[in-house]
Amino acid sequence: MSKVVLKAINVSKQYRLGQLGTGTISHDLNRWWHKARGKDDPYLQIGDTNDRSAKGGSDYVWSLKDINFEVKQGDVLGIIGKNGAGKSTLLKILSQVTSATTGKVKIRGRIAALLEVGTGFHPELTGRENIFLNGAILGMTKPEIASKFDEIVSFSGVEKYIDTPVKRYSSGMMVRLGFAVAAHLEPEILIIDEVLAVGDAEFQKKCMGKIKNVAGEGRTVLFVSHNMQAMSSICKTGILLKNGLIDEQSDITTCIKKYNGLFSESFIGTTSIKDRLNRAQSSGNVLFSNIQGFSKEKKTWDFRFDEEINFQCDCDVRDNSDGLLFYMALIDPLSNEVLTNIKLLVKENALNKGEKISFTITIPPKTLRIGQFLLYFAIGDAKQTRWYDVVDNNVNLPTLNITPVDMDPHSNSGKFSIPYKLTINN
Amino acid sequence: MIKEIEDDNEPWDLVLEPRNKWYSLGLSQILRFKDLLFLFVRRDFVSIYKQTILGPIWFFIQPIITAFTYAIIFGTLAGISTEGLPPILFYMCGITLWNYFSDTLSKTSDTFTANASIFGKVYFPRMIVPLSVVLSNLIKFGVQFLLFIVVWIYYLITDTTIHPNLTLLLVPFLIILMGFLGLGLGIIITSLTTKYRDLKFLVTFGIQLLMYASPIVFPLSMVSEKYPQYKFILLANPITGIIEAFKYAFLGVGEFNWLYLSYSFLFTVVLFFVGLIVFNKVEKSFMDTV
Structure with missing residues (x-):
């Protein structure tokens, strides 16, 4: 049995909302007064759960609440969750950047975090000097860096510029050098946060390979990203975090599925498209006011494989606009686009302010494979010069579910479902 | 349950808790990161004068020009006594040591705010940063001190008013004391300014005011003679004892007094440990309030 190398016990983190100002000093004094009399911190009793879209009653919020988990040696643990679910807070606590409000974390072996590549690069220093500086910041000793120096330089691919100050580097080169140093860090536990969103495709591939290698060597990795494919x-x-709580803790596939499911759940519970939070930010002339899936029988987002799938879209024309174009895409739970061919001209002629438009898209039965799909709807002007409005799972659109009709073992695999016909020739 | 027992049989290397014990100063951590300490010192030193033509010569120019300015303003115009010494030597003596203190203080006093972006990304013992400031300023001081020694030797040969004495043996101790005084005060200020920035406004002009409350541009003896009612202000200032001892060692003038020096020493020790405790407390969670 492999041993536990990291253990979080009842980890909670409280943040204060709003600005720090003169109001906070009275809280500080009150806190100090309670402590001086040997009582508990009064502000730890209160605090809302961490739901960024709902306005809470308290100035304090629990960014993480009672998080418990264990990581065994050699585990590669993915931490997923929506924006603001507490992922980064958790990483910050694990990497000692900040401390938990209550609770403990126990660690065996060296732990190092890669929250941003190139941390502490000094623009005036050369690449060579920065490799040493950055390596030391990440916790390597000088001999360690020296022994890996050539490897780091060749991995980064900036040999030519190694004695040039990094302020002359392109941002891509800087990132390459930063990642190269970090990749050669050899702690027992490595924490990685979204660093893969940088660099060109070739370099990204290199990074992914390196991370896989690290994991393969039996070291423990904690990985945070929004890239479900990675x-x-x-x-x-x-681990799936939701509003500062652990929602699911199991194998990664289950977590990803549940993560994608989160979006539909929050839709039913709270906001509709019409009341969505970022509505004020959309400056489009035409906006979606409602989108609803329906089958022949009822309103739904769950369809049988052999059912016709319909989406009714209602739009409000908020300002005169040049026609209306509709575009729709289907995305799989691993964030790959599956279908992008639905693009229709709804109205060719100019639309007047105040008009209401309603239309329905129909997808014939037996064309989508079994499973879950994320939806993406957009409307723009007839000439495709700009988009007026986009609705996807970020604004609480439910997921589309296609359920099997028979026990065909092949119904869960494969990517396409196309019409076909059989002709018997004799 | 069995697993639980197994887990705790083997010791953990690191336990992160909301609060450090106040007395755990993390010296072992600092030792582990000593390479980083020296790299920071190197970085500070190398990066300051990159893309300058004169480079480290600026280290010399700064105290010379300051000494000349003081000699003109305080010595000639204001006619403040230099206890019969060549004004340049008198002012350089005070300025050199004072600069070490004020540079250390002003740079360590914004440790947290100035390094927030690094501190927010990666962990290393935060104390490394102010310590590196003390060391890189010590190098700068060393260079300026060398300059002072050259000037001092020149006057020693040409002038008969200078009487160095055995107190010179105390000089390394005085320098260390000055460094720790700056560091101690600096880390207290930086710890107090993470949440409420008010104190920061005080630092820049506070340092200036403090200079006039220390016997840098005037001798302590002048205050004793002319304004004895204000002498307590200077004596309450721990820098006074150190500066006077420093001047006495090299120049043979000033009010060297073991009592003053002991006070400075005690003050520094207490200040430094208070600083360590406060710093230690703040470093855990300052990222949330900075």
């Missing part, structure tokens, strides 16, 4: 290919186990 997650599912690297991680074995996963």
